[in-house]
Amino acid sequence: MPEQGDAVADGVAIGLILANEAETIAFSETLAAQLRAGDLILLSGPLGAGKSTVARAIVRSLVGQPDLDVPSPTFLLVLPYEGKGHLVLHADLYRIEDVREVDELGLDEDPQAIVLVEWPDRDPALATRADLFLDLRIAPEEKGRECELRVADPDRRRALSVLLEDFGNLPV
Numbered sequence: 097m098p099e100q101g102d103a104v105a106d107g108v109a110i111g112l113i114l115a116n117e118a119e120t121i122a123f124s125e126t127l128a129a130q131l132r133a134g135d136l137i138l139l140s141g142p143l144g145a146g147k148s149t150v151a152r153a154i155v156r157s158l159v160g161q162p163d164l165d166v167p168s169p170t171f172l173l174v175l176p177y178e179g180k181g182h183l184v185l186h187a188d189l190y191r192i193e194d195v196r197e198v199d200e201l202g203l204d205e206d207p208q209a210i211v212l213v214e215w216p217d218r219d220p221a222l223a224t225r226a227d228l229f230l231d232l233r234i235a236p237e238e239k240g241r242e243c244e245l246r247v248a249d250p251d252r253r254r255a256l257s258v259l260l261e262d263f264g265n266l267p268v
């Protein structure tokens with residue numbers, strides 16, 4: 097059974113400190129600009145860590161509509177958006193009880209789709225093919241968020257670590 101983060105575990109992660117929601121959104125917009133067709137992005141972290149905030153900001157960037165309604169797909173499990181040139185899927189696997197339910201969501205049906213997944217630990221196989229893995233943690237005293245971003249491709253990791261310098265970029 098693959099462990100979560102297998103595909104992206106090697107090498108140095110990018111450490112980020114996001115002091116408030118505005119920083120989470122700014123970071124997400126920077127990341128969105130670097131995403132490529134076919135990317136699978138896993139968003140993990142406890143309840144309230146900011147996974148949906150990141151996904152919402154990325155979807156809005158990719159669609160090009162800053163005010164787009166991006167509800168949490170907690171009940172529908174996956175919601176599609178028309179990005180510029182490719183499909184964007186936002187999934188939330190929190191309610192998944194059987195890993196086979198994930199297959200039915202069709203997350204890998206369109207190889208060009210950019211796929212964002214909250215609660216990816218529900219299906220450990222996702223980690224084996226993830227391109228980016230963001231682990232959000234609530235900072236002590238609930239002030240801000242401390243995150244680790246792992247990037248499967250070392251070249252992309254290097255490029256992203258430069259672009260994300262404003263958000264801490266601590267090697268972890």
Ligand SMILES: Nc1ncnc2c1ncn2[C@@H]1O[C@H](COP(=O)(O)OP(=O)(O)OP(=O)(O)O)[C@@H](O)[C@H]1O
Nearest residue numbers: 114115116117120143144145146147148149240241
């Ligand atoms: N860097 C930050 N500092 C402080 N609060 C933040 C930060 N980023 C996001 N938040 C806030 O955290 C709260 C929870 O965010 P969000 O709903 O995105 O979490 P989630 O991880 O998706 O939770 P769930 O697992 O319940 O779906 C929101 O009120 C959001 O504004």
Ligand SMILES: [Mg+2]
Nearest residue numbers: 147148168214
């Ligand atoms: Mg959420």
